[in-house]
Amino acid sequence: MSTLFDVLERLAATIEARKGGDPATSYTAKLLNDPALAAKKLGEEAVETVIAAVAQGPDALASESADLLYHWLVLMAASDVSLDTVAEKLAAREGTSGIAEKASRGGS
Numbered sequence: 001m002s003t004l005f006d007v008l009e010r011l012a013a014t015i016e017a018r019k020g021g022d023p024a025t026s027y028t029a030k031l032l033n034d035p036a037l038a039a040k041k042l043g044e045e046a047v048e049t050v051i052a053a054v055a056q057g058p059d060a061l062a063s064e065s066a067d068l069l070y071h072w073l074v075l076m077a078a079s080d081v082s083l084d085t086v087a088e089k090l091a092a093r094e095g096t097s098g099i100a101e102k103a104s105r106g107g108s
């Protein structure tokens with residue numbers, strides 16, 4: 001069975017390969033050609049994920065999460081943000097509690 005990480009890696013490669021593709025035959029290419037549309041779709045999928053979490057149950061939440069991750073990967077590609085850069089940001093935060101980090105910014 002593929003892990004989430006395996007699937008995301010394959011999906012990211014598929015998305016990358018759609019750059020310059022035909023928007024008439026590839027939904028991914030359509031979004032890659034229009035980063036604002038990709039961002040709008042990600043926002044919609046985020047809202048749908050929240051609704052699934054609070055009102056639709058685990059299976060719907062899993063499906064909406066898959067939509068969310070796909071659209072997030074497309075937005076990263078459309079905006080030329082490498083996944084390695086996101087990984088660096090997360091790695092730099094490892095071991096730092098969100099509560100401590102917020103307090104260091106004067107939050108409560």
Ligand SMILES: N=c1c2ncn([C@@H]3O[C@H](COP(=O)(O)OP(=O)(O)OP(=O)(O)O)[C@@H](O)[C@H]3O)c2ncn1[C@@H]1O[C@H](COP(=O)(O)O)[C@@H](O)[C@H]1O
Pocket residue numbers: 011014018025026027028029044066067070
């Ligand atoms: N994982 C996905 C994936 N998840 C969701 N979607 C599409 O995302 C679109 C938007 O989802 P919505 O829930 O908003 O559906 P909708 O209401 O019909 O969309 P709108 O009318 O609002 O635009 C739908 O058309 C889904 O089919 C995806 N489209 C593609 N992929 C992957 O990307 C690959 C390449 O796709 P193409 O570039 O289209 O060949 C595919 O083989 C898949 O692996």
